[in-house]
Amino acid sequence: MDRAKIKERVRTLYPSFASLPTGELDALLAESPAKTVPAETVIFDEENPCTGFQLLLEGTLRVVKTAPNGRELQLYRVVPGDACVLTSSCLLGHAPYSARGIADSETTLVTLPAPVFNKLISGHEPFRTYVFSLFADRIAELMQLVEAVAFQRLDQRLAALLLGKGKIVHTTHQQLADELGSVREIVSRLLRGFADQGLVGLAREQIEILDPGGLRSIAAPS
DSSP: OOHHHHHHHHHHHOGGGTTSOHHHHHHHHHSSOEEEEOTTOEEEOTTOOOOEEEEEEESOEEEEEEOTTSOEEEEEEEOTTOOOHHHHHHHHHTOOOSSEEEESSSEEEEEEEHHHHHHHHHHOHHHHHHHHHHHHHHHHHHHHHHHHHHHSOHHHHHHHHHHTTOSEEOOOHHHHHHHHTSOHHHHHHHHHHHHHTTSEEEETTEEEESOHHHHHHHHSOO
8 A cells, every 4th residue: 555545544534634734644654654464463462562553544453352261352343444442541551451452354554653642642632532532432332341241141142243243144153252252162052052943044154144033032131
């Protein structure tokens, strides 16, 4: 992706940069070259220092918390135009990462070095407003996640997750387990139960939603 395309994508996806004079944006991007990484690249990891603020131009980033036994719980995803609130928190608090960020697919991103991030936070109100609005949005999402993990049965959460992915879901049982903070064997057993009830059809790395109403009945709070 050439520099003109990168600048266009940044202005389009991140409106807080639209008010920056062209010269300032050019200088900022000169300090923050874009890079493209393949799927499953670890963008940042637990206990690592935070050295910059990522702007996603293409692809998706998933942020996960890993237990000592290797199980993962997905906290949230970051898409183009969005940003990682954990990164913001680490930069503002001068703290290391407490979770891992992994590219879901081939991903292109610009990483603003910490000094550039700090300069924007202190001197560019639209960017400061954007960053702090992230906290409100993500806290609401994380509270929903805590509520689901604490108070909902796993079959409810699995049904709700499937309903949010469309009629044909291209995924693996392991990926669903990671999103739910569970293990593959339990998710596979629940999916077989859904299939036996005629709610879904199962194929290799694919799930077809056959009875959305039935899944909604399972997902509904009891």
